[in-house]
Amino acid sequence: MADLVSHPDEVKIVSKRFGQGATDIDRYLELDGYKAVQKALGIGPDALINEVKNSGLRGRGGAGFNTGMKWSFVPKQSPRPKYVLCNGDESEPGTCKDRLIFEHDPHSVIEGVVIAGLSVESHVGYIYIRGEYRYLSNIMQKAIKDAYARGFLGKNIFGSGYDFDVYWHGGAGAYEVGEESALMESLEGKRGIPRIRPPFPAVVGLWGGPTIINNAETLASVPHIILGGAEWYASLGPPRNGGTRLFCLSGHVARPGVYELPMGYNLKKMIYEVAGGIADGRRLKAVVPGGASTPCLTAEEVDVPMDFDSLMKAGSMLGSGGVVVLDDSTCMVKFALRTMQFYQHESCGWCIPCREGTDWLKKTLARFHAGEGVKKDIDNIQYLAENMLGRTFCPLGDAAAMPTIAFIKKFRKEFEDHLEGRPCPFEKEGVVKQLPVFA
Amino acid sequence: MKLSDQFEQRFHAMINHYPTKRSVLVPSLLYAQDELGYLTDELIAEMAQRLDLTDLEIRNVISYYSMLTTQPRGKFNVQVCTNIACMLRGGEEILDHCKRKLGIGHKGTTRDGLFSLEEVECIGACSWAPAAQVNYDFHENLTPERMNEVLQDYRRKVHQQENC
Numbered sequence: 057m058a059d060l061v062s063h064p065d066e067v068k069i070v071s072k073r074f075g076q077g078a079t080d081i082d083r084y085l086e087l088d089g090y091k092a093v094q095k096a097l098g099i100g101p102d103a104l105i106n107e108v109k110n111s112g113l114r115g116r117g118g119a120g121f122n123t124g125m126k127w128s129f130v131p132k133q134s135p136r137p138k139y140v141l142c143n144g145d146e147s148e149p150g151t152c153k154d155r156l157i158f159e160h161d162p163h164s165v166i167e168g169v170v171i172a173g174l175s176v177e178s179h180v181g182y183i184y185i186r187g188e189y190r191y192l193s194n195i196m197q198k199a200i201k202d203a204y205a206r207g208f209l210g211k212n213i214f215g216s217g218y219d220f221d222v223y224w225h226g227g228a229g230a231y232e233v234g235e236e237s238a239l240m241e242s243l244e245g246k247r248g249i250p251r252i253r254p255p256f257p258a259v260v261g262l263w264g265g266p267t268i269i270n271n272a273e274t275l276a277s278v279p280h281i282i283l284g285g286a287e288w289y290a291s292l293g294p295p296r297n298g299g300t301r302l303f304c305l306s307g308h309v310a311r312p313g314v315y316e317l318p319m320g321y322n323l324k325k326m327i328y329e330v331a332g333g334i335a336d337g338r339r340l341k342a343v344v345p346g347g348a349s350t351p352c353l354t355a356e357e358v359d360v361p362m363d364f365d366s367l368m369k370a371g372s373m374l375g376s377g378g379v380v381v382l383d384d385s386t387c388m389v390k391f392a393l394r395t396m397q398f399y400q401h402e403s404c405g406w407c408i409p410c411r412e413g414t415d416w417l418k419k420t421l422a423r424f425h426a427g428e429g430v431k432k433d434i435d436n437i438q439y440l441a442e443n444m445l446g447r448t449f450c451p452l453g454d455a456a457a458m459p460t461i462a463f464i465k466k467f468r469k470e471f472e473d474h475l476e477g478r479p480c481p482f483e484k485e486g487v488v489k490q491l492p493v494f495a
Numbered sequence: 496m497k498l499s500d501q502f503e504q505r506f507h508a509m510i511n512h513y514p515t516k517r518s519v520l521v522p523s524l525l526y527a528q529d530e531l532g533y534l535t536d537e538l539i540a541e542m543a544q545r546l547d548l549t550d551l552e553i554r555n556v557i558s559y560y561s562m563l564t565t566q567p568r569g570k571f572n573v574q575v576c577t578n579i580a581c582m583l584r585g586g587e588e589i590l591d592h593c594k595r596k597l598g599i600g601h602k603g604t605t606r607d608g609l610f611s612l613e614e615v616e617c618i619g620a621c622s623w624a625p626a627a628q629v630n631y632d633f634h635e636n637l638t639p640e641r642m643n644e645v646l647q648d649y650r651r652k653v654h655q656q657e658n659c
Binding site for chain 2: 058059061065137147148149150151152154155182186187188189190221223226227229230231242243244245246247248263265274304305306307308312313314344348349373378380382386391398401402404472
């Protein structure tokens with residue numbers, strides 16, 4: 057349903073079956089479908105893990121951890137069943153890629169889940185899809201049913217003697233559930249409250265069993281690695297950052313859309329060439345490079361390769377691949393406020409630094425944007441945000457704090473322009489919209 | 496409590512997917528809500544009984560998930576995203592437009608019970624912003640004019656059903 061875009065610089069791997077009718081299992085088989093699983097059945101767990109490790113595939117959900125490494129943490133012997141859990145709770149603002157994978161290529165996710173299962177000798181996988189994506193969960197349910205009907209899932213898959221079941225699971229609206237431990241709580245039918253780690257899910261996960269949790273795009277990449285080989289996949293990107301990524305370009309660009317580009321693709325080129333530059337002849341002001349929780353880059357900082365390590369070096373994160381582009385008509389105070397409003401809404405309230413921090417930051421930023429900020433507030437916002445970092449069970453607290461600190465550090469002058477009754481210079485009517493100050 | 500055959504089918508299929516019964520809770524509540532309009536006391540009691548939980552445990556889960564509600568809503572729930580990517584491309588104007596057009600605010604319902612309005616967080620349509628969902632249908636690349644057509648289409652749908 058969502059429109060597809062295309063650009064000559066794209067390297068289509070995860071997206072190669074988009075628009076090809078691959079939701080139909082016969083069509084999927086024509087397009088090399090289920091070959092990777094059959095190959096994987098003959099490889100053996102250790103070799104599979106090594107292949108994925110060597111491919112340089114890193115978690116596409118945001119954290120960017122080496123996928124093969126993650127799989128290798130699952131103990132060989134376990135008294136409890138082992139599980140594979142596909143994270144399709146895509147909710148990071150700026151991110152809309154898993155949606156396209158589910159919509160156009162659901163079987164590739166199933167294949168990825170089965171291969172992950174083979175690598176740790178698990179026999180059950182779950183595909184968790186956010187509640188808002190009802191049409192996608194219908195597509196996925198049909199895909200699973202079709203795969204069962206062909207003997208690709210269930211008992212004795214492909215006549216190999218190996219049993220593997222895949223089930224779908226649906227959420228009901230919660231950003232925090234995208235965090236791995238909250239995701240497991242949600243799948244167990246509870247509130248999505250994060251668990252303390254260690255123990256990590258690879259050791260103690262779903263129902264106490266060792267659990268592999270990977271993002272949908274990560275798992276959809278796995279079959280291509282098994283078929284094409286680790287060396288080929290690794291060679292697509294810079295060292296330790298293998299493969300390609302679905303980058304979701306949004307905001308003030310002329311051609312927003314989801315583009316699959318090699319890891320390490322230059323951000324400036326991505327904005328000006330792939331996405332057609334800034335719309336309406338305006339100028340670039342800032343970029344949120346990897347979803348709302350990543351620290352923004354200023355217009356001067358965008359000449360940077362888009363891979364995990366380079367972005368880290370640039371003081372930000374590659375995150376979830378959601379590239380939100382802001383032009384010079386954007387009020388950074390308002391943008392910071394809207395970002396914080398989101399985290400305040402989504403904080404589950406379990407950890408006090410996050411629950412109270414996001415609330416106070418929202419109130420302070422709202423007051424600020426309404427022109428009632430005092431100079432001391434600027435430092436207070438930064439101080440409060442810095443004191444949230446690393447003090448919560450799950451990274452939601454960090455996700456709220458990190459971008460806020462960057463907004464203050466990089467756009468301090470704009471915050472000063474809002475001080476003491478001065479109207480927001482960006483509001484069209486020249487008057488500040490009345491915002492709830494102490495709602 | 497009598498629930499639809501479709502619900503029962505889904506419920507009984509799902510319950511075998513997990514080692515614990517309560518895992519079916521969240522998707523089942525959403526399916527039930529789709530049929531009933533909201534999560535009624537009777538439904539909550541029914542689910543508690545089926546899953547060996549207390550009513551309170553169910554309510555505790557309901558209050559966590561933003562899509563689940565114990566309050567009646569309009570036939571069509573208009574959910575307008577105003578999160579960052581949509582905001583940059585006019586999501587707030589779409590929300591304001593809906594407020595004026597429907598004469599209701601955030602979480603309000605029109606008097607005829609046809610529409611509810613909700614300001615929602617990111618719905619995963621960032622590259623096609625601004626976007627809204629009406630129940631489960633996505634409407635993307637919206638303008639106020641396009642939003643009018645969307646609302647009109649739903650109104651028409653109801654009139655057609657009534658005339659049948």
